[in-house]
Amino acid sequence: MTFSNIIGHESNVQQLKIAFQQDRIPSSYLFIGAEGIGKSTLVKTFVEMMNCQTRDNCHSCDSCRMFDNGMHPDFHVIKPDGQGIRIKQIQDLIGHLDLKPTYAEKRVVLVKEAHKMNLESANSFLKILEEPPLDTLIVLLTPDENRLLETINSRCHKVYFSPLTTKEIQMVLDRNYQLDPDIQDFVLCYAQGRVRKRFIEKAVVLANMRIQVLHMLQNLKTEKLYDYSLLLDQWVKQNLQGYFLEFCMSWLRDFVSARQEVVTGLINYDMKDELKAAAHGFSDEKLQWIFGLVVETELAIQSNASKALALESLLVQFKQIFWGAPVV
Numbered sequence: 001m002t003f004s005n006i007i008g009h010e011s012n013v014q015q016l017k018i019a020f021q022q023d024r025i026p027s028s029y030l031f032i033g034a035e036g037i038g039k040s041t042l043v044k045t046f047v048e049m050m051n052c053q054t055r056d057n058c059h060s061c062d063s064c065r066m067f068d069n070g071m072h073p074d075f076h077v078i079k080p081d082g083q084g085i086r087i088k089q090i091q092d093l094i095g096h097l098d099l100k101p102t103y104a105e106k107r108v109v110l111v112k113e114a115h116k117m118n119l120e121s122a123n124s125f126l127k128i129l130e131e132p133p134l135d136t137l138i139v140l141l142t143p144d145e146n147r148l149l150e151t152i153n154s155r156c157h158k159v160y161f162s163p164l165t166t167k168e169i170q171m172v173l174d175r176n177y178q179l180d181p182d183i184q185d186f187v188l189c190y191a192q193g194r195v196r197k198r199f200i201e202k203a204v205v206l207a208n209m210r211i212q213v214l215h216m217l218q219n220l221k222t223e224k225l226y227d228y229s230l231l232l233d234q235w236v237k238q239n240l241q242g243y244f245l246e247f248c249m250s251w252l253r254d255f256v257s258a259r260q261e262v263v264t265g266l267i268n269y270d271m272k273d274e275l276k277a278a279a280h281g282f283s284d285e286k287l288q289w290i291f292g293l294v295v296e297t298e299l300a301i302q303s304n305a306s307k308a309l310a311l312e313s314l315l316v317q318f319k320q321i322f323w324g325a326p327v328v
């Protein structure tokens with residue numbers, strides 16, 4: 001990754017470049033912004049540039065290669081271990097910082113989710129900020145500066161990050177993923193300014209699942225229930241049962257709108273023709289009843305009922321009572 005490849009965050013990129021060019025990099029930064037919007041990527045790109053022999057993320061010098069392989073000895077990443085960032089992690093870091101950098105001109109400490117330091121860890125970390133080691137840059141990341149000790153806050157140079165715009169996320173998707181338009185629309189909605197690979201991959205799974213759930217509900221009248229058992233099991237194994245119920249709810253809400261001939265605000269607009277065709281002939285009572293069933297299923301799952309059985313039972317009732325079809 002190079003600065004020119006980073007999509008969005010232009011003013012922050014510019015600020016870091018100027019600090020580097022003018023040799024005015026502070027000893028510690030606090031990067032503030034939502035999770036998954038590219039703060040870590042920017043730190044890594046910045047650190048790589050600072051230590052590159054060509055000063056331009058060449059990806060071929062020894063330093064760049066070490067960064068690219070995730071094995072640079074002078075790049076220390078601290079992140080929550082289980083419940084939070086423990087005092088032992090900070091003590092180990094202090095031990096490292098007592099030594100000279102192995103290779104880098106500028107050694108870097110990146111603290112992810114810095115707000116997850118407990119009081120003991122934070123007080124210990126404060127000592128590093130109070131007497132920063134030479135040739136060391138410290139970067140803390142957090143979505144909310146108010147969750148850090150004021151004494152830590154006040155010692156860092158703050159940089160604020162905004163979520164990426166829809167257009168910027170679209171650019172990331174176009175560059176890194178080849179998605180069908182229906183899937184892409186859902187991913188853009190789900191991403192909410194985040195571009196971390198994990199979020200995008202989850203969004204793609206959910207986008208495909210939404211289409212499968214909606215077709216399942218739509219076709220239950222004629223399809224056989226056991227055709228769906230494997231799919232339900234698979235979603236439960238991936239812990240996606242909550243999303244299954246959400247998609248059911250969204251379909252039902254759209255069903256209500258389609259009955260009233262209101263299609264502009266449909267959640268599942270891509271299904272408008274199917275919804276309009278099916279929506280007539282259903283009474284308010286029947287719709288209310290099926291809404292209630294989805295809620296009951298959610299409660300049953302929360303109270304430890306077998307998740308796959310609860311979903312199957314919901315589909316049985318959808319098929320039998322909602323669509324008036326025999327259960328097979």
Ligand SMILES: [Zn+2]
Nearest residue numbers: 052058061064
């Ligand atoms: Zn290089």
